[in-house]
Amino acid sequence: MINRLMQILIVLTMALTLGTISPPESMASLSELKASSPESTVKIAVHKYLPPFSYYNERGELTGYNIDLINAVEDLGGIKIELIPLEWADAIAALETGKVDAVAGMKYTQARDDLFDFSDTVFTISETIVVPSYIEGIEHLADLKGHTAAIEHSQMLEGLLSNIRRVRVNVAFNQKEALDLLLSGRADAFIGNPWTAKRLLKSYGMEGKYKLVGGPIQPADYAIAVRQGNYQLLEKLNSSLKTIRANGQFDHIYYSWFDEKLSFVTAPFTRIIQVLAVFIVISTLLGLLWNYNLRLEVAKRTKDLSQANINLKEQRALLAENDTFKEQILTSVKNGIITLDLDGTISTINPAALNILKLENKSRLYQTHYQSLNRLNCMLVPFQKQIANREEVQQAEVEMSIDKQVKNITCDILPLLDVQENIMGTLITIQDRTNERKLQQKLITQEKMRALGQLIAGIAHEIRNPLTSIKAFTELLPRKHHNPLFREEMATYLPKEVNRLNGIVEGLLDYSRPKKAEQKTFNLSQWLDSILILFTKTFADKGIRVRTEVNKDLTVFADPNQLKQVALNLIFNGIDAMEGCSKKELVINAVPNGDKIFINFTDSGHGIPSHQLDKIFDPFFTMKTTGVGLGLTVSYQLAKENHGEITVSSVSGQGTTVRLQVLCMAPDPDVRLDRRRTAGA
The missing domain is CATH 3.30.450.20 (PAS domain)
Structure with a gap:
């Protein structure tokens, strides 16, 4: 009877063991994989600076947990694999563009699942916070408010930290460089996976000077990612992973790199449970011990879940606080x-x-x-x-x-x-901008009145000249009206003088009259002549030589009245700049450039010191003993409103060139978005 019972137990044990080690599905899958081994090489990218998962050791060899797993997959799965070490961002980019077929060691997220396909889980990875041992008060992510955190470039971590107020983030290419920022004092905390942090601190001999706080942050599955839709490669990888789990090689690789236990039940442990189940009728003590261990594990998991729940509540509270803060900003x-x-x-x-x-x-x-x-x-x-x-x-x-x-x-x-x-x-x-526009228009009007005041003397002289000619012809008329030559000269010159007088008065009235801005195309040469005639006496009295170089056919698209105010101000500035100079020359030329025209006003004055050039367009800045310093400010604004620009170049002691850039034709209506008028409501 005893011998028969032993035979039954032995048969049951062998059946369970064989069922665990060699399931038919796994063997069939492995056989199929080897039969269909690809001839081409599978390129798999790995992180080049992520110990103990993948990194270069002291001998310059690529090693780590991910490397050993990939090598095991290659040996057992009949897949020819080429490992390509890259920076993490480059690895993801290479997978997206198809330069590699897979990335070993990628944290699973919902966003990445939309881009890639993931193998079976090979690790459960999370993040943690590393701070100097002497620092107190940093226990969770929310405690980083007002501090500087160093992280590896990661949209997930950057998005998480963006929800914390007043946290400063230093982003590095990899976790080693991020941890170095903490060690060098350029950050108050490092956020990354705890296994890499422990390995790097140990290699630096600084384990006792830093501590890990905050518990696991966002734990997630860690797997091999392939391009979306590459189901053939994904099936081969999963099949190989199942095989090395079944034969115990997976556990051997894991425990060679990590001391802590796996978060999932491994194949050998499952076999032990099955064997113990056969003998549970014989050994109640072993069953009780197993039950006790299971309770400990459940308690540990319950504690972890409780902590994760607390972290989740804190994150929700932080999000609510951020939403309130954003609402306050919008309201304020x-x-x-x-x-x-x-x-x-x-x-x-x-x-x-x-x-x-x-x-x-x-x-x-x-x-x-x-x-x-x-x-x-x-x-x-x-x-x-x-x-x-x-x-x-x-x-x-x-x-x-x-x-x-x-x-x-x-x-x-x-x-x-x-x-x-x-x-x-x-x-x-x-x-x-209504009040600003009203104030701007007031400044423009004041500047226009100031310019008119300066022009009065020259305009009076220009009016007096034609009046003198008219008076002379009028006085001679009673005595010489019978003289044909006199009548001919009178008929020739008198209308010219009247037209000249009318042009001066019309130009003055047109400039001084309040007028709605109206941009149109006009002749540049004629427009410039109507301005220079106002300065004839001023140029003569001050001994200024004026030279113009303007093509008679050039046209400009702008508001002529606003542009006239700009030109008047630039000419006045040139006249003032040449005060006291031995050589007084003002050159005005126009240079076409595509759809633009550069109108240059060049004087031979004292020039502008280099340290003051960047201030000349500031309101109320002036180099004159008189004036309020608004001329160039108003001119710059008027030029901008007419699709133009003003630039200044000057050499102290040699003179100044002011370049007024304007359009030579109307711009495309689709582009003219700087000023629009709509109906009222």
């Missing part, structure tokens, strides 16, 4: 902020935007299409093409009527991106 800023979904519905609108556009019932505006709001739609009508195409619009000015008041509103329109750089909507920021 003076600029209007509006966000639209991809279909044009309003997702965010802050109080400043409501105030600028005079909108009410904020709660009713959400999930409303922007075109259904008359004022918002009127403001965005000129930019509907840009909004539809997700294009940027910068500093575009819209003039519109709101509650019977004309408002000048500046718009910036940008595509709204998520963390993966995908377009998720449109961001619109607006500013009410």
Whole structure:
């Protein structure tokens, strides 16, 4: 009876053992894999600076846990593998572009699962926080507020830290460089996987000077990633991994690199359980011991889950705090902020935007299409093409009527991106520039009146000359009206003098009269002559030689009155700059350049010191003993409004050249987004 019982136990034990070690499915899979071994080499990228997973040892050999696993897969799976060590970011990029077939050792995330396919898990990896041993008060991610953290480049970690207020992040290419930032004092903490941190600290002999805090952060599966859809390679890798698990080689590799136990039950341990199950009727003590060990493991897991739950609650609280902080920012800023979904519905609108556009019932505006709001739609009508195409619009000015008041509103329109750089909507920021425009117009008027005051003496002289000629002909008329030659000269010169007088007066009135800006195409040479005639007496009195080099056929697209104010100011500056100089010469030339014309005003004056060149466009900065320092400021603004620009080059003691850049033709209507007028609401 005893012998028969022993025979039954032996048969059961052998059956269970053979069933565990050699399942038919595994053997069939391995046989199939070897039969279909690829002739081409499989390129697998590995992280080149991630001990103990993959790194170069002191002998310059590539080694590590991932390396041993890949070598075992190659030996047993009949796959010819070429290992390619890369920086982590380069490895991911190489897999995305197909330069490699797989990456050994990639943390599984939902975002990556959309890009790659993953093998069976080979490790459970997480992150931890490393700080100097003497530092207290940093136990969790939330405690990093106000500190500097060093991390390896990782969108996941960077996104996690972006939710913590006032944390500064130093990003390195790999975890070794990130840990070195902590050791060199350039960071207060390092965030990375604890196994790499322990190995590096041990190699530096600094284990006692630093500590690991915070527990496991975001634990996840660690596996081999292949290009999405490469199911043939994925099946071969998984088949080989199952084989080395079954024959115990997996455990041997694991324990050769890590002291702690695996987070999953291994094949040999399963076989022990099955053997113990056969003899459990014989040994109650062994069953009790197993039950005790199982309870310890459950308690450990329960503790880990509790800690993970606490961390999750803290992260949720942190997210809620960040949401509140963002809401406070939106409420506090003076600029209007509006966000639209991809279909044009309003997702965010802050109080400043409501105030600028005079909108009410904020709660009713959400999930409303922007075109259904008359004022918002009127403001965005000129930019509907840009909004539809997700294009940027910068500093575009819209003039519109709101509650019977004309408002000048500046718009910036940008595509709204998520963390993966995908377009998720449109961001619109607006500013009410009405008061600024009124003040700017007032400054322009004041500067114009100042220029008129300076022109009075020259204009009076120019008016007196034709009047003198008219008076002379009038006085001679009674005595010489019978003289044919006199009548001919009178008929020739008198109309010329009257036309000259009329031109001076018309030009003066046209310049001084308040006028709405109107950009148009006009002849540059004629426009310049109408300006220089006002300076004839001033040039003569001050001994200034004027030379112009302007093609008679050149045209300019701008507001002639605004551009005249710019030219007057530049000529006045040139005259003042030559005061006291032995050589006084003013050269004005025009140089065409594509769709632009460069009008250069060059004087032979004292020049501008180099240390003051960057200040000349600042309001109220002046090098003169008189004046308020607004001339160049106003001129620069007027040039910008006419699609132009002013630049200055000067050599102290040799003179100054001011270049006025203008358009020679009207710009493309699709490009002219700097000033728009819309209907009122």
